[in-house]
Amino acid sequence: xxxxxxxxxxxxxxxxxxxxxxxxxxxxxxxxxxxxxxxxxxxxxxxxxxxxxxxxxxxxxxxxxxxxxxxxxxxxxxxxxxxxxxxxxxxxxxxxxxxxxxxxxxxxxxxxxxxxxxxxxxxxxxxxxxxxxxxxxxxxxxxxxxxxxxxxxxxxxxxxxxxxxxxxxxxxxxxxxxxxxxxxxxxxxxxxxxxxxxxxxxx
Amino acid sequence: xxxxxxxxxxxxxxxxxxxxxxxxxxxxxxxxxxxxxxxxxxxxxxxxxxxxxxxxxxxxxxxxxxxxxxxxxxxxxxxxxxxxxxxxxxxxxxxxxxxxxxxxxxxxxxxxxxxxxxxxxxxxxxxxxxxxxxxxxxxxxxxxxxxxxxxxxxxxxxxxxxxxxxxxxxxxxxxxxxxxxxxxxxxxxxxxxxxxxxxxxxxxxxxxxxxxxxxxxxxxxxxxxxxxxxxxxxxxxxxxxxxxxxxxxxxxxxxxxxxxxxxxxxxxxxxxxxxxxxxxxxxxxxxxxxxxxxxxxxxxxxxxxxxxxxxxxxxxxxxxxxxxxxxxxxxxxxxxxxxxxxxx
Numbered sequence: 007x008x009x010x011x012x013x014x015x016x017x018x019x020x021x022x023x024x025x026x027x028x029x030x031x032x033x034x035x036x037x038x039x040x041x042x043x044x045x046x047x048x049x050x051x052x053x054x055x056x057x058x059x060x061x062x063x064x065x066x067x068x069x070x071x072x073x074x075x076x077x078x079x080x081x082x083x084x085x086x087x088x089x090x091x092x093x094x095x096x097x098x099x100x101x102x103x104x105x106x107x108x109x110x111x112x113x114x115x116x117x118x119x120x121x122x123x124x125x126x127x128x129x130x131x132x133x134x135x136x137x138x139x140x141x142x143x144x145x146x147x148x149x150x151x152x153x154x155x156x157x158x159x160x161x162x163x164x165x166x167x168x169x170x171x172x173x174x175x176x177x178x179x180x181x182x183x184x185x186x187x188x189x190x191x192x193x194x195x196x197x198x199x200x201x202x203x204x205x206x207x208x209x
Numbered sequence: 210x211x212x213x214x215x216x217x218x219x220x221x222x223x224x225x226x227x228x229x230x231x232x233x234x235x236x237x238x239x240x241x242x243x244x245x246x247x248x249x250x251x252x253x254x255x256x257x258x259x260x261x262x263x264x265x266x267x268x269x270x271x272x273x274x275x276x277x278x279x280x281x282x283x284x285x286x287x288x289x290x291x292x293x294x295x296x297x298x299x300x301x302x303x304x305x306x307x308x309x310x311x312x313x314x315x316x317x318x319x320x321x322x323x324x325x326x327x328x329x330x331x332x333x334x335x336x337x338x339x340x341x342x343x344x345x346x347x348x349x350x351x352x353x354x355x356x357x358x359x360x361x362x363x364x365x366x367x368x369x370x371x372x373x374x375x376x377x378x379x380x381x382x383x384x385x386x387x388x389x390x391x392x393x394x395x396x397x398x399x400x401x402x403x404x405x406x407x408x409x410x411x412x413x414x415x416x417x418x419x420x421x422x423x424x425x426x427x428x429x430x431x432x433x434x435x436x437x438x439x440x441x442x443x444x445x446x447x448x449x450x451x452x453x454x455x456x457x458x459x460x461x462x463x464x465x466x467x468x469x470x471x472x473x474x475x476x477x478x479x480x481x482x483x484x485x486x487x488x489x490x491x492x493x494x495x496x497x498x499x500x501x502x503x504x505x506x507x508x509x510x511x512x513x514x515x516x517x518x519x520x521x522x523x524x525x526x527x528x529x530x531x532x533x534x535x536x537x538x539x540x541x542x543x544x545x546x547x548x549x550x551x552x553x
Contacts, residue, residue, distance in 0.1 A: 032516060039246045039515045048248040 061175035063144040064127045067120055068171045069164040070139055072110050077164060078139035081115035085131035085140055093124035094131060110137075118163060122147045122156040132176070136185075141173040216317050221302075224321060228301050232455035233263040235506055239455075242510040270448035278441050282348040289345025290442065290449035296338040297456035303327045304463045305389045307473045307495035310488055319473075319495060320389055327388035328376055331464060332369070335419055338457070339365045342421075342428065345450065346438035357437025360521065361428035364418055367528040368425075372415035374536030375408040378543040379468060382552075388464075392472030397479030400471035407539045409469045411532055416465055418528070420457040423513035427521060462505030466498065473498035 024030050050057060059065075070078050081098035099116035101109045108114075131140050150156060165171045194202070237252065237259065244251025252259035277286055307319035324330055339362045346358020382404055383391050395401060402409040418425040429437030439450045466472060473494035475481070482490065519527070547553050 035515045036511060039511065042248055043242070043245045045248055047245070047250050049250055051250060051253065 059144040061144070064129050064142040066122070066143055066145040066147045067125075067131070067158075067163055068141050068143050068173070069118065069160065070141060070173065071165055071167065071170070074107065074110075075167045076106070076108055076110040077114060078110050078137045079115045079118065080111045080113045080137055080139075081118070082113075082136065084134040084136065088130040088134035089125075090128060090130060091124045091126045093121045093126075095119050115160070118160050120158050120163065122158055123153065138177065138185075141171070141176055143171055143173065143176075212315070217321065220317075220319070220321055224301050224304075224306070225298065228298060228456050228459060229452075231459045231502075231506075232452055233267065235455040235458060236266060236451070237262045238506070239510050239513075242507065243514050246511075246514045267448070270445050273444040275444040275446070276441075278350060280350045281441065282350070285344050285348035286441075287446070289341055289348055290439075290446045290453070291341075292344060293338065293341030293453040294449045294456075296334050296341060297453040297460065299337075300331055300334045300460045300464070301456075303330055303388050304460070304467060305392050305472055306498060308487070308491040310491050318389070319491065323387055323389035325385075325387045327391075328380065328386045328468075331388075332373060336365070336369055338419075338453075341453070342438050342450075345442070349438070349441035351441050353434045353436070354438050354440045357428045357434045357440070360434075361421060361438055364421070364425060364427065364524060364528070367525065368415040368418035368532070371411055371528060371532035371536045372419065374533065374540060375405075375411040375415065376468070378408045378536075378540045379405050381540070381543050381547065388467055392467050392474065395471045396474045397482075400469065400474075402469040405469065405539075405543070407535065408543075409465075411536050411539065412469065413465060414527075414532065416461045417509070417512065418524075420461055420509075421454060422458065422509055424516040424519050425524060426513075426518060427524060430518060458506060458509050459502065462509060463498075463502045466501040466505055470501055 072078050081096050083096060083098075086092075086094040086096060095117070096115045096119070097117040098113055101112050101114055127142065129142050132142055147156075240262070241251040241259075243249075252262045255261040255265045277283055302321045303324060305318070305320040305323070309316040309318050311317075342361045342365075343358045346354040346356075346361070349355070379391075379401060380386060383394055383401070385391060385394075391401070417423075421428050427437075428434075429439065434440070439447055442450060475493060475497045485493075
């Protein structure tokens with residue numbers, strides 16, 4: 007099967023005089039490099055000019071807040087379980103009275119850390135999250151000089167109340183429907199499974 | 210007499226400064242040319258368009274730790290780069306940079322010294338350059354350095370023969386060994402490459418080999434020899450070797466221009482000489498010479514980023530089996546032509 011029309015059959019033959027001189031070939035090569043000399047460069051000057059990233063680029067994580075500005079994360083630990091690189095650790099705590107505007111549910115993450123050096127940016131944490139709390143964004147994790155600077159805590163992960171991070175490109179309606187679809191195994195709780203089984207028995 | 214001494218000192222200092230400045234900016238130009246030919250931007254962080262890059266590089270070289278291997282011969286280890294730098298700068302002495310500048314009623318030629326065996330002097334200095342590399346490679350006491358130095362010396366010695374033979378034909382047509390006179394002869398007439406196309410080609414190829422530039426950069430190829438003869442060098446001693454290469458490139462392109470491309474002579478110069486003042490003409494000539502030399506340097510870089518490196522046996526084949534016979538043929542053909550045209 008031929009994929010491109012650039013195929014060239016290599017034949018071993020005596021070189022002609024022009025080929026033996028090499029000078030025509032060298033001139034051809036130099037014309038090619040000279041053409042490239044005046045071409046627009048293929049690279050960009052990175053910090054000043056940034057290439058547009060895909061809308062679903064998987065970069066630095068964000069911990070979302072809900073519409074009232076309360077943290078959505080309930081420290082269930084599903085993201086940490088799903089993480090193939092074991093980059094996520096967390097410590098759960100109980101919400102006290104008067105903190106209802108800070109945390110959405112009774113349980114919340116006191117400590118939530120992602121080691122950006124371990125993270126492989128696969129997005130499985132986002133897929134596992136039942137509370138729509140963690141998302142990957144199109145922000146690139148900046149470089150640093152020390153290893154412990156790469157362990158991002160809640161200070162860097164939770165979104166700023168005044169500047170919410172837009173994740174609509176990752177959280178489309180399709181994704182939401184898929185996550186709520188109880189007929190799919192990945193969304194079924196133990197109770198759902200029992201219910202489905204008993205329904206089957208009745209039929 | 211005092212005026213003469215001061216004028217010579219100023220000229221020497223200016224030529225020295227120009228050689229170093231051009232060599233420094235050649236490193237920048239090389240990286241830019243490489244970048245443009247590979248569709249990249251190149252160094253652009255230090256200063257506007259990265260123009261301060263050579264300064265940053267030089268500063269870096271000076272700040273690096275100086276390492277002299279304990280197993281090396283310390284005296285020779287330091288002598289190596291010094292010799293390389295010395296010989297690179299010495300050849301600039303006989304290059305005619307322009308016509309005469311007249312002040313009052315004395316005229317000052319823009320050439321440090323016009324010795325009547327100029328070409329032989331160039332050859333002497335160039336062949337001396339191999340010692341810097343050989344001593345450096347030997348004193349390092351490292352097998353890669355030694356291999357690089359051996360390659361460099363054998364390559365330079367082999368190509369010097371073809372280079373010399375190419376020049377013999379030129380000397381036959383010009384009838385002089387003085388560089389100043391060879392350039393003066395080309396004023397207002399065809400440049401020498403028209404009369405000596407083959408000799409010009411051979412000379413340029415050999416100049417590439419003499420300066421250890423691609424495609425003849427086997428002495429310092431990283432892929433085989435780590436870095437060649439300067440593997441063990443660090444700090445400014447390494448800088449001297451790298452710098453000497455760029456000065457060599459500058460000087461050899463100046464010599465190519467002087468011998469074959471009319472030196473400081475402007476193209477169609479005799480059409481304008483009667484209209485402008487002698488001093489203005491001299492300055493124009495200097496600028497013209499400089500432009501030609503810079504084009505030569507660009508040509509060196511252009512070739513480097515186009516042609517891949519030769520294999521060692523191919524290098525020797527080209528030198529001994531092709532260039533030397535061609536150069537001898539060139540001498541014969543020149544002689545026959547001169548006899549046929551009644552020039553002897």
